[in-house]
Amino acid sequence: MLNPEISSQVYPWQQQVWSTLTGRFPQLGHGLLFYGKPGCGKEAFAQHFLSWVLCLHQQPNGPCGECSSCQWMKSDTHPNYVHISTDEDNKKQNAKIKIEKIRDLLPFVQQTVEGWRVVVIEPAEALNMASANALLKTLEEPGERMVIILLADHYLKLPATIRSRLQHFALDRLSPPQLHDYMQQHLPELTAEQLQLLGHLSNQMPLRAIELAQSDWLQQRTEFIQDWHKLVQQKNQPITLASKWNKALSFSDFILMFEYLLCDVICVKLQQNVKNIDLDFAALPTYYSLENLFDLYADLQQSKRLIEQNVQGNLILDQLFIKLMNV
Secondary structure, eight states, X not given: OOOTTSOOOOOGGGHHHHHHHHHHTTTXXXXXXXXXXXXXXXXXXXXXXXHHHHOSSOBTTBOOSOSHHHHHHHTTOOTTEEEEOXXXXXXXXXXXXXXXXXXXXXXXXXXXXXXXXXXXXXXXXXXXXXXXXXXXXHHHXXXXXXXXXXXXXXXXXXXXXXXXXXXXXXXXXXXXXXXXXHHHHHOTTXXXXXXXXXXXXXXXXXXXXXXXXXXXXXXXXXXXXXXXXXXXHHOOOHHXXXXXXXXXXXXXXXXXXXXXXXXXXXXXXXXXXXXXXXXXXXXXXXXXXXXXXXXXXXXXXXXXXXXXXXXXXXXXXXXXXXXXXXX
């Protein structure tokens, strides 16, 4: 399965792609690329489509949910479906899909069985050069009734040789009214300004916006900005403040919040629009040169790599707060 927690569905902004795919089937071609920014719902769409392809009693809007194929999908035991991703114990930021996983596909792809077979590879950007080259052979010589789906956030990160052998379908094309209606429906308690803020922070992706609305750090940005300002003004207590925020938020939540805020400080220096439209950034940018800010951004990316190597988060925050103070 893609992810047992992901619901199988077609979102309103994906309806045209759904109609195109199901209308052409089975004269569709075997290699498909589903792509779109995080939070667009491409995983749920892929789950819905592959379940429909395998379904024995296909309905216009999706799989029947009752046939033996649908039951196999629900129990994650479908013999005609293979899901390939990075290793479960290696979900790090830069993890790759190993060539052995692609080579192991060959018997499945070339066998003759009843019904359709589906392979899903995600994230497709995790294919390294060797595994991408191995996949080329499979894409060029697939067996009968075979569908290979690649899921990607950024399709241009895939090798051109792979892209050229796939049909591309964007799943993140939604209009401002579609975004607004979906967010208003699922976050009815929020004001228009709050919805606009979430739109900015989520890159206009509705599922990401809903996720952010429930995050622990969203309501704590103002307090952090005040602490940051105090730190650079008074030039003291970096370790105390680092300890405070280490307790207030998980490391990943803090880093996510800080990255958004740091990018906005850089935007102010470059006279560009900020995403955190409800915050006052008038003072902070005056303390830093662009060079300082880009150094901080580079340090931030290094921090993400360090945490993957099991470096303690509190030590990283201590260093970060000292750097924020020493400008």
